[in-house]
Amino acid sequence: MAVSTNYELKMGPATRESFGKALVELGKTNPNIVVCDADLSKSTNTNFFAKEFPERFFQCGIAEANMVAVGSGLSAAGKVAFVSSFSAFVLNKGFEQLRVTAAYPNVNLKVVGTHSGISIGEDGPSQMSIEDLSLACNLPGFTVLSPADDASMKAAIHLAAEHKGPVFVRAGRVKTPLIYPEGTPFRIGGSHELLTGGDLAILANGLLVAEAIKAAVQLDSEGISARVIDLYSIKPIDREAIDRAARECGAIVVAEEHLKDTGIGARVAQVAAETTPCIMEFVGIDNTYAESGTPEAVVEKYGLLAKDIAAAARKALARKK
Amino acid sequence: MNKTSNPADLAEISKRVRRHIIEMITAAKSGHPGGSLSATELVVTLFFDTMRHDPANPKWADRDHFILGKGHACPVLYSTMAECGYTPIDQLNTFRRLGSIYQGHPDVRFIPALEASTGSLGQGLSIGLGMALAARLDHRPSRTYVVLGDGEIQEGQVWEAAMFASFHKLDNLACIVDYNKIQLDGFVEDIMPLEPLADKWKSFGWHVIEINGHDIPAVQAAFAEAATVKGKPTVILAHTVKGKGVSFMENNPKWHGTAPSKEECELALKELA
Structure with a gap:
């Protein structure tokens, strides 16, 4: 059976952009959604949310460790906090905070690492996260999602918000081919x-x-x-x-x-x-x-x-x- | 629980809490007496006088939040919460045993009334800031109190948090530094000095109050003043004595993390009679 006709693989947006848009959608329906970023909101695309809901967006400056724990505090007090930065920074600089303030007490924190992998290209290894999924999987109780395209990223962000418990979602910098039609169902634990x-x-x-x-x-x-x-x-x-x-x-x-x-x-x-x-x-x-x-x-x-x-x-x- | 603003009552409760601290660490044969004894008046005054909270309804939305950044001093927190009625007093001596709710460091999985699991130094203030932000967003009257150790503020994250708190004008949070001048390896001054500490916090945009952390009326006044400060967070630098109340433990780095023997326990309890 020829399989070549099944997928056009037409180029779509970067999954970080899909993440940013999904956050805005969530923000409209769920007033409990709050977002923290560490001076990379123009790159992670949490700036979409910041523009729409400035009172629910917290600029943390270049201080990822504090950002992660602030997010845990917000979530522990009933918010659904998303903290976002480049994967390389939020997981490596924030790992101990993810461990002690989110994973161990099972806090409802959502972590989105953008610019993951090596496909960020020009910026080089200090910004490339090649160990983030492994680190995230080393946090007992964390759900870890790595979506492939626009529709699956939007679904992943909604799944993360609905799920009770800590979640890590991996997003990329570069534009990504479209694989799924909008509305395709996804589930935690699925494929x-x-x-x-x-x-x-x-x-x-x-x-x-x-x-x-x-x-x-x-x-x-x-x-x-x-x-x-x-x-x-x-x-x-x-x-x-x-x-x-x-x-x-x-x-x-x-x-x-x-x-x-x-x-x-x-x-x-x-x-x-x-x-x-x-x-x-x-x-x-x-x-x-x-x-x-x-x-x-x-x-x-x-x-x-x-x-x-x-x-x-x-x-x-x-x-x- | 019976709340009280009477300093003599608070001193009496502090004495009971100190006895619990000594007994539970002796029973566990491990734990941190020095920094528990130094923070006793601070924690007791918060729970018995200052804070809005209800042991019968620990998740009351409008409650004040308490976080013990220096989680190793949990004997003072456990004893005070038990005295309030959150947890059983008669189980305090199961401290650090397998299955005990009184874990080696505060663990929300075992005591849901705790606001945070701490023990890795430097993280408590950041968690508290998140709670203070949430309270402000929800227009709740909740105030957040975070007790840090003096050694703990050597952690860089504390200063990330200090910058964040003043930038976001979190006047519904007070940070208390239990400034007992001793950390595990010795005197703070010899390990990594903090002075000029008040200037450091001021330069980070905080309102600074400096008190004797064992002087109960001064502790009460500091919390009252903190509640009136608008537009900036408050830090209370509480000068304390490590091991306070037990003569042979006072100002001796040995008692940062050493359990008393049965004989030492008896001597200590005599002093705390």
């Missing part, structure tokens, strides 16, 4: 099978979902049938979908814009080990920091494109035989 296939399964999240679709199209032309799953819920993870992929395909490729050592690949492998062990290959950042360059050049050099996923898929299939 979406975007392409059916039985030779192997490609499990991706975030920016790599579109690349996984492109890889599957290439593989299809080679006579390889690849299932593509958007694993947008990182924690809790869709164990059933992983188990089914392992059982039905016998080979899994995990693709992510994150360090391989501590990324979603490791989490998927754990689930497969506990359910149906299978051949696995991993596409991600390999024990290194990246460098400056255009986003396109950086993701190519560090091996995060469809061709890298396709190569990993061929390797997995060769091992399977």
Whole structure:
């Protein structure tokens, strides 16, 4: 079955922009939503909310540790506080505050890290978050979401607001291809099978979902049938979908814009080990920091494109035989 | 609970709280007596006189919020809350045992009436600022009180919070520094001096009140003054004595985090009779 017609992958907005718009929508219906930012609101796009609801927006200055704990205080006092900065800053500079003021007391704090991964390009490694999903998953009780496009980001922000408990949502800087029609349902702990296939399964999240679709199209032309799953819920993870992929395909490729050592690949492998062990290959950042360059050049050099996923898929299939 | 503004009554309650502190740390064979004893009048005056709160309705929306930034001094908080009727007095001696509600540092999972889980220094003031913001947004009369240790304010986050509080004009929050001059490794002056401390807070835009933190009328007056200050947060620098009330513990860094032996406990209780 030719799969190439299923997804146009027309370019859409960056997921940070979708986040900013979703916050405004939430703000209109829920007066309890408040937002904190650490002098990056023009970049995280919380400035949309700040413009619409200035009395519910708190500028924290360049002080992420304080921002996270202020957000926890707001949430503990009954607000639904969203705190936002670049992923690299809010998770690394705010990690201990996320741990002690949000995760441990199970406070209803929402954390959105934008400019995640290495696709921010020119700014280079100090601003690139390659360990954020791992850090967020190291916070017991946190829900962790990594949406791929406009519709899924908007859904993720609404899910985060509705969920009682701490949530981390990962957003990106660059424009992202559209994958889902508006109104597609998402759920915490869910995943979406975007392409059916039985030779192997490609499990991706975030920016790599579109690349996984492109890889599957290439593989299809080679006579390889690849299932593509958007694993947008990182924690809790869709164990059933992983188990089914392992059982039905016998080979899994995990693709992510994150360090391989501590990324979603490791989490998927754990689930497969506990359910149906299978051949696995991993596409991600390999024990290194990246460098400056255009986003396109950086993701190519560090091996995060469809061709890298396709190569990993061929390797997995060769091992399977 | 019976609230009181009578300094003699508050002194009597403080004495009972000090006895609880000594007994529970002795029973646990671990804990932090020095900084619990130094903060006793501050915490007792807040809970028995100053604060709006109701032990029968701990989640009352209009209540005042109390956060103990220096979470290791939780024996003073547990004892005071127990005296108020929030939690059982007869279980104070289960402190630090598996399953006890009186965890080693304040833990909201075990005592929901606590406002925050603390223990990692430097975070309490920021949490309090969030609560103060929420109260202002909701037009609630709630005031927020945060007690910090003097060593604790060596944490950089405290100064991030100090900048934030004055910029956002959080006059519904008061921060109290239990300035007992001693931290775990020794005297604050030898570890990382804080002076000129009043000038530091003033330069960060705070209203500063300096008192003897064991002088109950002075403590009452400081909280009353803080409530009248508009447009800026207030910090109360409470000069205290670490280990206050037990002669052999006073001003001795050893008693920051050491439990008394049974004999030392008896000696201490005699002094607190």
